[in-house]
Amino acid sequence: MKVCSYCGSSRNIEDKHIRAKSKRGKTTTPACQACNRSKGNKTLMEWFRWLKKNEPYRWNRIKNYNKRKRTPIAEKVKKIMNKKSFKFLFY
Numbered sequence: 001m002k003v004c005s006y007c008g009s010s011r012n013i014e015d016k017h018i019r020a021k022s023k024r025g026k027t028t029t030p031a032c033q034a035c036n037r038s039k040g041n042k043t044l045m046e047w048f049r050w051l052k053k054n055e056p057y058r059w060n061r062i063k064n065y066n067k068r069k070r071t072p073i074a075e076k077v078k079k080i081m082n083k084k085s086f087k088f089l090f091y
Ligand SMILES: [Zn+2]
Pocket: 004, 005, 006, 007, 008, 009, 031, 032, 033, 034, 035, 036
C-alpha cells in the first residue's frame, strides 16, 4: 500500500514531482492529494515555511511522521528543520 511520503496518509495517493515540473523536477514520490494541493509549485523549503504559518496541523504531522524515517524525503525534512533560518522562523 502506498502512503504519502510527507504525512504518512494512505488516502488519495498521487505520484508527485518532488520539485515542481516548472522547475524541472524529475523525481517522483507518492504524496496524498491534500499535501500535493498544499505544496503546489513550492520547493520543500518554501512549502514548509508556508505550512508553519498556514497549516501548522499538517506541518506537525509531517514532522512527526518523518522523525523516525530514513527515506530521502525524511532526510530532507530533517535537514530543513535543522536549518537555523528555518528553526527561528517566527510569524
Ligand atoms: Zn500527505
